[in-house]
Amino acid sequence: MTPEQPPRFVGETSLSGTPAKGRDAAGAPSAAPESAPRPRLSSDAILRDKISQFVHSDPFRNAILVIIIINAICLGLDTDKAINAQYGQLLFQIDMIVTAIFVWEISMKLYADRMTFFKDGWNVFDFIIVLASVLMISSQWISVLRIFRVMRVLRVLRVFRVFGFVKELRRVVDALFKAIPGMSAIIAVLGLLFYVSAVITTDLFGTEEPELFGSIGASIFTLFQIMTGDGWSEVVRLIGEHHPWAWAFFVPFVIISSFAVLNLFIAVIVDALQTEQAQTLEDTLGEAEAKIGADISEAKRELETEIEEVSGNIQDIEDAQVIAARERAQILQAIADLRSELRDMREALPPKG
Numbered sequence: 001m002t003p004e005q006p007p008r009f010v011g012e013t014s015l016s017g018t019p020a021k022g023r024d025a026a027g028a029p030s031a032a033p034e035s036a037p038r039p040r041l042s043s044d045a046i047l048r049d050k051i052s053q054f055v056h057s058d059p060f061r062n063a064i065l066v067i068i069i070i071n072a073i074c075l076g077l078d079t080d081k082a083i084n085a086q087y088g089q090l091l092f093q094i095d096m097i098v099t100a101i102f103v104w105e106i107s108m109k110l111y112a113d114r115m116t117f118f119k120d121g122w123n124v125f126d127f128i129i130v131l132a133s134v135l136m137i138s139s140q141w142i143s144v145l146r147i148f149r150v151m152r153v154l155r156v157l158r159v160f161r162v163f164g165f166v167k168e169l170r171r172v173v174d175a176l177f178k179a180i181p182g183m184s185a186i187i188a189v190l191g192l193l194f195y196v197s198a199v200i201t202t203d204l205f206g207t208e209e210p211e212l213f214g215s216i217g218a219s220i221f222t223l224f225q226i227m228t229g230d231g232w233s234e235v236v237r238l239i240g241e242h243h244p245w246a247w248a249f250f251v252p253f254v255i256i257s258s259f260a261v262l263n264l265f266i267a268v269i270v271d272a273l274q275t276e277q278a279q280t281l282e283d284t285l286g287e288a289e290a291k292i293g294a295d296i297s298e299a300k301r302e303l304e305t306e307i308e309e310v311s312g313n314i315q316d317i318e319d320a321q322v323i324a325a326r327e328r329a330q331i332l333q334a335i336a337d338l339r340s341e342l343r344d345m346r347e348a349l350p351p352k353g
Contacts, residue, residue, distance in 0.1 A: 052112035055105070064105060071098045102130045171276050179272035186264050190257065194220055197253055204249075208242040226250060227257040 054060055071094075077083050078091050106127055110117050117123050198219035205213040212222045212235065226232035232254060239246040 048112050051108055055108050055112055064101075067098055067101055071095070074098070099130075099133050102126075103134060106130050171280060172273070175269065175272040175276040178276065179269050182268040182272070183265060186261060186268065190261050193253075193257060193261075194223055197223055200249070205239050205243065205246070209239060212238075223253070223257075226254060229254075229258065 074091050074094050077087070078095075084091070109123065113123075118127075195216075198216050201213045201219045201223065202216055206215070206219070211218065213219045222235065226235060232250070236247055236250045239250075
């Protein structure tokens with residue numbers, strides 16, 4: 001009779017019979033779970049990704065911006081007859097090279113971004129301008145379509161996207177767009193003021209000064225000139241030769257249209273700027289709170305993982321202690337059985353002579 005073979009490794013199995021962490025049921029170290037294989041990209045997708053990174057990089061955008069500025073300078077030089085007569089062929093060649101670069105740029109963006117290219121308004125604007133530039137090369141109406149090439153210079157506004165760290169500029173532009181509804185009401189009031197004043201001045205001063213107030217249109221234009229302060233005193237003095245009381249109309253008009261309405265515009269824009277600043281602050285605080293919350297959640301998960309690992313180690317130690325006690329009891333029992341067998345064998349031996 002032999003005692004039971006104790007487990008090969010103390011702590012190898014728990015009380016529930018499950019293998020210890022890091023080992024399988026046979027006592028061999030368990031293999032780490034294999035990670036899922038990552039999907040392999042096609043060669044076309046890899047090429048598209050590289051081209052997308054290239055065309056959306058800051059150096060590429062800055063290079064295109066420099067070319068746009070050069071193109072704008074060449075367009076301005078081409079309007080001078082003397083320069084055009086001497087360097088017209090060179091300017092034309094530069095224009096062809098710039099157009100080819102623009103076509104190459106748009107083609108790469110279309111290949112890299114596909115249909116998402118047209119989701120950006122600036123991309124649509126660029127596409128239209130480049131298309132007009134290509135059509136203009138073979139068109140006989142160059143003087144008519146030339147305005148499209150001049151509009152191409154407006155792409156310089158993309159600098160606001162290239163230099164994304166200038167957040168103040170974006171905030172000002174956003175505030176101006178948000179101030180449009182408020183300014184539209186002020187413009188409506190100003191338009192009504194101009195119309196009523198034009199009717200009054202046409203009836204009062206149209207006979208003496210038909211060039212300034214002979215019609216509603218002429219009166220509106222003259223009143224706009226007075227509102228801007230461009231020679232309004234000369235107009236008032238000219239009308240005052242026939243109507244000495246004319247100042248009583250023009251002075252309140254200048255005060256209302258120039259000072260009051262201008263202050264209203266400023267108030268609306270300042271209010272929009274403050275609203276945009278408050279919204280930006282809220283967004284910043286929201287992003288900070290989200291980041292802090294994510295950091296806290298990550299720290300909590302890491303702490304829970306460490307606690308689970310420590311708890312597992314403690315459980316393994318407890319299981320090992322229980323198993324060691326069981327093995328000790330089995331060994332003591334085996335020794336006791338061996339002693340009992342030896343005693344029986346001694347008793348069974350015949351006595352000596």
